[in-house]
Amino acid sequence: MVDKEEVKRIxxxxxxxLEENQIxxxxxxxxxxxxxxxxxxxxxxxxCEAAFHITELQNVFREDEVKPSMNRDLILKNAPExxxxxxxxxxxxxx
Amino acid sequence: MLYKKTLYDLMELVKNRxxxxxxxxxxxxxxxxxxxxxxxxYVTVFERYDENKNGGIFEGLPVAIKDNxxxxxxxxxxxxxxLSNFTAVxxxxxxxxxxxxxxxxxxKTNLDEFAxxxxxxxxxxxxxxxxxxxxxxxxxxxxxxxxxxASGEAIAALGSDTGGSIRQPASLCGVxxxxxxxxxxxxxxxxxxxxxxxxIGPITRDVKDAAILMSTICGHDFMDSTSANVSCEDFTxxxxxxxxxxxxxxxxxxxxxxxxxxxxxxDESVKILESLGCEVKPIELLHARYAVSDYYIIAPAxxxxxxxxxxxxxxxxxADEYEDLKDMYIKTRSEGFGDEVKRRIMxxxxxxxxxxxxxxxxxxxxxxxxxxQDFDSVFRDFDCIIMPTTPTEAFxxxxxxxxxxxxxxxxxxxxxxxxxxxxxxSIPNGLSVNGLPLGLxxxxxxxxxxxxxxxxxxxxxxxxxxGKLPLD
Numbered sequence: 001m002v003d004k005e006e007v008k009r010i011x012x013x014x015x016x017x018l019e020e021n022q023i024x025x026x027x028x029x030x031x032x033x034x035x036x037x038x039x040x041x042x043x044x045x046x047x048c049e050a051a052f053h054i055t056e057l058q059n060v061f062r063e064d065e066v067k068p069s070m071n072r073d074l075i076l077k078n079a080p081e082x083x084x085x086x087x088x089x090x091x092x093x094x095x
Numbered sequence: 096m097l098y099k100k101t102l103y104d105l106m107e108l109v110k111n112r113x114x115x116x117x118x119x120x121x122x123x124x125x126x127x128x129x130x131x132x133x134x135x136x137y138v139t140v141f142e143r144y145d146e147n148k149n150g151g152i153f154e155g156l157p158v159a160i161k162d163n164x165x166x167x168x169x170x171x172x173x174x175x176x177x178l179s180n181f182t183a184v185x186x187x188x189x190x191x192x193x194x195x196x197x198x199x200x201x202x203k204t205n206l207d208e209f210a211x212x213x214x215x216x217x218x219x220x221x222x223x224x225x226x227x228x229x230x231x232x233x234x235x236x237x238x239x240x241x242x243x244x245a246s247g248e249a250i251a252a253l254g255s256d257t258g259g260s261i262r263q264p265a266s267l268c269g270v271x272x273x274x275x276x277x278x279x280x281x282x283x284x285x286x287x288x289x290x291x292x293x294x295i296g297p298i299t300r301d302v303k304d305a306a307i308l309m310s311t312i313c314g315h316d317f318m319d320s321t322s323a324n325v326s327c328e329d330f331t332x333x334x335x336x337x338x339x340x341x342x343x344x345x346x347x348x349x350x351x352x353x354x355x356x357x358x359x360x361x362d363e364s365v366k367i368l369e370s371l372g373c374e375v376k377p378i379e380l381l382h383a384r385y386a387v388s389d390y391y392i393i394a395p396a397x398x399x400x401x402x403x404x405x406x407x408x409x410x411x412x413x414a415d416e417y418e419d420l421k422d423m424y425i426k427t428r429s430e431g432f433g434d435e436v437k438r439r440i441m442x443x444x445x446x447x448x449x450x451x452x453x454x455x456x457x458x459x460x461x462x463x464x465x466x467x468q469d470f471d472s473v474f475r476d477f478d479c480i481i482m483p484t485t486p487t488e489a490f491x492x493x494x495x496x497x498x499x500x501x502x503x504x505x506x507x508x509x510x511x512x513x514x515x516x517x518x519x520x521s522i523p524n525g526l527s528v529n530g531l532p533l534g535l536x537x538x539x540x541x542x543x544x545x546x547x548x549x550x551x552x553x554x555x556x557x558x559x560x561x562g563k564l565p566l567d
Contacts, residue, residue, distance in 0.1 A: 007441070013423075014399060014444040015406075016437055017429040026438060032500050033442065037388040037455070038463055050460035053293065054467060054516040055277050055541060060320045074184045080413035089408050090420045 002030045097122035098247040102156060102304040105250060109154040115198070116155030116350060119250075120144050123157055123201055126247045127142050133229055136222050136243035138162045138172050140202040147228045151197030158193055159249035161240050162203035163210055165284040166190050167421060173216035175208045177431030178411045181276045184463070187284020188313045188319065189253060189295050198310050204252060205239030208433045209402065210260055210288045212236050213505045216496050217435040223491070225268060226565040227531050231489040232265045234264030238449075240298045241268040247566045251299045251308055255285055256389050257292045258293035259484075259509025262521035263409035265298050266534025269523050271305045271551070274296045274353045274509075276541045277516035278323030280309075281316030289397035290321070292390075292513040299502075300564065302522065302551045308332040310546065325542055339372030341550060347377045347382070349508055353486045360525030360533045362485055367557045368481070369494070378480065385462055386510040391503055392446050392459035393514070399443030405431060466513045474540040479550055482508050483519040484534035500510040518544045522551050532560060 007027045011018050018026065072085075081088040097105065097119045100151035108114040127140055139162065147155050156215070160166060163173045165183035167190075172178045186194065207217040215223040215238025223238040226246035227232040231517075233242040237254030241264035244252050254261040256274035265272025280295045287293065314327035331550030345365060350358050363376050407413035411515075414426035417500045444457035473480060485505060495502040512519035515537055524535035535554065539546040 002445075010441045010448070013448060014437075015424045015428050016355050016441065017425050018437070019276070022434070026441065027403075029438065029499050030442065030445070031389065033394045033503070036500055037392065040385055040388050041456055043382075043385070043462065043465070045458055045461040045465075048461035049244075049464055050457060051464035051467060052291075052460055054463065054514070055321075055323065057278075059320060061318070070184055078181055078184070079412035080407060080411075087408050090417070090423055092420050 002027055002034065098126040098250065100250070101300050102251045102307060105156050106152060106154050108441055109156065117144060119411050120199065120201065120379050122155050123248070123250060124181040127202070128174055129265045130248055131523050133224060134226055134242050135221050136204055136239045136246065136248050137202045138174060138205050138239070139170050141169070141200060145199060147194060147197055147199045149195060149197050149350065151195065151441045153193065153197035154481055154561040155199055156195055156250060157199045159201050159240060159243050159252035160190060161206055161237050161252070161254050163255060163286040164190060164253065166203070169203065171203070171286065173209045173219070174206045174217050174220050175432065176219045176412055177405050179219065179429070181411050184529055185284065186293035188281035188316045190284065192312050194359060201249060204237070204243055204249070207236035207238070208254055208436050209286070211255060211398070211435050211439050213502050214257070214281065214495065215264070215362045215364070216451050216492065217433055219433060222492055225489045227269065228489065228529070230491055231531070232267070232492055234267035234489065236260040239300060241265050241270055241272065243350060244268070244270045244298050245564055249295065251304050253295060253308070253312070255293060256297045256513065256562060257288050257297050258394060258513050259506040261296045261298060262484050262509050262519060262534070262536060263506060267532065269532030269564055270300055270322055271295065271302055271520065271522050272300055273305050273309060273520045273547070274518060275297070275309065275313060275544060276323070276518045278321050279325065279518070279544070281314070281319040281322045283316055283318035287401040289394040290401065290518040292394060301559065302548065302555050303331065303334055305520070306334060306548050323542070328545070330544060330548050333545045334552040335345050336549050336552070337372070338550055338553040339528055340425060341479070342477045343368055343375045343550070344374050344378030344473050344480045345375055346380055346383065346480060346482040349482045351557050352507070353381070353483055354488065354527070356488065356525070356527040357483045357486060357533055361535070364481065364524045364554070367554060371553050371557065378473050378477065380473065380511070382462065382465045382469050383511050386466060386514060387503055387507050389462045389466065389507070389514060390510045391442065395439040395443030396447050399440045400446065402436070402440055434497070452566065463514050466511060470511070470515045470517060479537055479546050484508060484536040484538050488527040488529060488531040488533060512538055517541050520547050520551050520557060524558060
C-alpha cells in the first residue's frame with residue numbers, strides 16, 4: 001500500500017515536487033497499478049534467470065581514436081546559462 | 096492531389112519526370128495547411144523546402160519524423176515543455192540514412208510526452224485527433240505520425256515503439272506500422288525512453304512503402320552499441336511472394352478480451368490467410384497475460400534512469416526561480432515534466448528503490464525471460480504469430496485520460512514484442528461498426544522481418560483500406 005508519505009518519499013528520490021492534490025491522486029493511481037501487478041506473484045519465479053537484455057548483446061570494443069566531437073558553440077546554444085565556454089549553474093560549494 | 100499517392104508511386108512519378116519533388120512537397124504542405132488545425136499531427140512543420148541534392152531512391156520526397164528523433168538544426172521537443180527550446184545538433188542515424196538516400200523532411204510529428212502514452216493526449220502541444228473521427232484518439236505514442244500518414248499530411252513517417260507506439264496508432268488510424276527486431280535499426284539520435292525496449296520503424300499507407308523505408312533505415316551502426324551486426328536487406332524482394340504452406344499460430348486467448356468487431360475481423364483474417372494457403376492453428380503463450388505488469392515495471396524503471404538527465408543544467412528548459420542547485424533541479428523537473436512522465440519516473444524510482452527491487456524489478460526481469468521462452472517455443476513450430484493489434488477500435492479523447500491503468504491495458508497485445516525483442520507489424524484488417532479501422536498484428540522470430548513482409552504483403556492484396564483512408 002502506497003500512502004501519501006510514500007509518494008512524497010519517491011518524489012524526493014526522483015527530484016520532483018508534487019502539489020498536495022497531486023499527491024492524493026498519484027497515491028491512488030499507484031495503488032491501482034501496483035495492485036494489478038500483484039498478478040505476477042502467482043508465478044513461481046525462483047528457478048528463472050533474469051533477462052537483463054533479451055537479444056544476445058555483445059560487448060563492443062574499439063580503438064580509442066581521437067576524433068572531432070560536437071561543436072561546442074552549438075551545444076552551448078541549447079544551455080540555459082553559460083559563460084561562453086561552460087555550462088553555468090548556481091554556486092554549489094559553500095564558503 | 097499528389098499527397099494522396101504512396102511513396103512508391105511518387106518515386107516513380109518523379110523519376111519519370113511526371114512530377115517534381117517540389118510539387119510533391121508543396122502538395123503535402125498545402126494539405127497540412129488545410130487539415131492541421133483540425134488534426135494537430137505536427138509539433139513543427141518545415142514550411143521552407145530544403146532541397147536534397149544527394150539524389151537516391153527517395154528522389155527528394157518528404158518523410159515526417161516523430162519529434163523524438165533529431166534532425167540537425169531543427170527543434171526536438173519530445174512533446175515536452177522540458178525540451179520546448181531545444182535544437183538538435185546532429186542527425187539521428189535514421190535521418191542521416193534517409194538524407195543519404197535522397198529524402199527530405201516535412202516536419203516533426205506530435206507524440207505523447209517522451210513517448211509515454213497510448214493516445215497522444217499527454218503531449219505538451221495538445222492532443223492529436225484521429226482523422227477517421229476527430230472525437231477519438233489516434234493512438235500513441237506515435238499518434239502524430241500515424242494521423243499524418245492517414246490524413247495525407249505526410250506520405251510516410253518514422254515512429255518509435257517501446258510498448259506498441261508504432262503499431263497501436265497505425266492500427267487505430269488504418270495504416271501500416273512496423274516495429275523491427277530490437278537492434279535492427281540504430282537508435283542513435285532517438286531520445287531514450289526505455290533502452291532495452293525502444294525501436295524505430297516506419298509508418299506508411301501500405302506494406303511496400305514500409306519495406307522501402309525499412310530497407311533504408313536498417314543496418315549496423317557503431318554509434319549505437321545495441322545495434323545488431325546484421326546486414327541490411329532489400330525487403331521489397333519479399334513482397335508479392337507465395338505464402339502457401341506458411342505455418343501461422345493464432346493467439347486465441349487474446350480474443351476473449353476483445354470487442355466483437357475485433358473478433359470478427361480476426362475471423363475474417365484467418366479465412367483470408369487460409370485462402371492464401373497458410374495453415375492457421377491456435378497456440379498458447381502462457382505468460383503473455385502478464386505482459387502489461389512486466390512492462391510497467393521494466394519500462395518505468397529504465398525511464399526513471401534515462402530521464403535523470405533533464406536537470407536544467409545542460410540543455411532545455413530551466414525554472415525561473417530557485418534557491419540553490421538542488422532546488423533548480425527539482426523546480427525544473429517539476430515544472431518541465433507533465434503528469435504522466437512524473438508518474439512513470441516515480442513508478443520506476445519506486446520499483447528500483449531499496450526494499451522493492453527484488454519484489455518488482457528482479458521478478459519482472461525473470462518474467463521477461465519466461466515470456467521470451469513462450470515465444471521461442473512457438474517459433475520452433477510456426478513461422479509467425481497473429482493476434483489483434485489492439486483490443487478495441489480507437490477510443491474517445493478523454494475516455495482513459497484519468498485512468499492510467501486502463502490506458503496501459505490498451506497495449507496488452509503489442510507489449511510482448513518489445514519484451515521479447517521480436518519484429519511485429521500492424522496492418523489494417525477490417526472496420527468496426529462505427530467505421531473505424533482495426534489492425535492485424537503479425538509477429539515473427541528475431542530478424543525474420545522477411546516473413547512479416549511476405550505475409551503482410553500477401554494479406555494486403557486480399558484486404559486493404561485503399562480508397563477508404565480519410566484523404567479527401
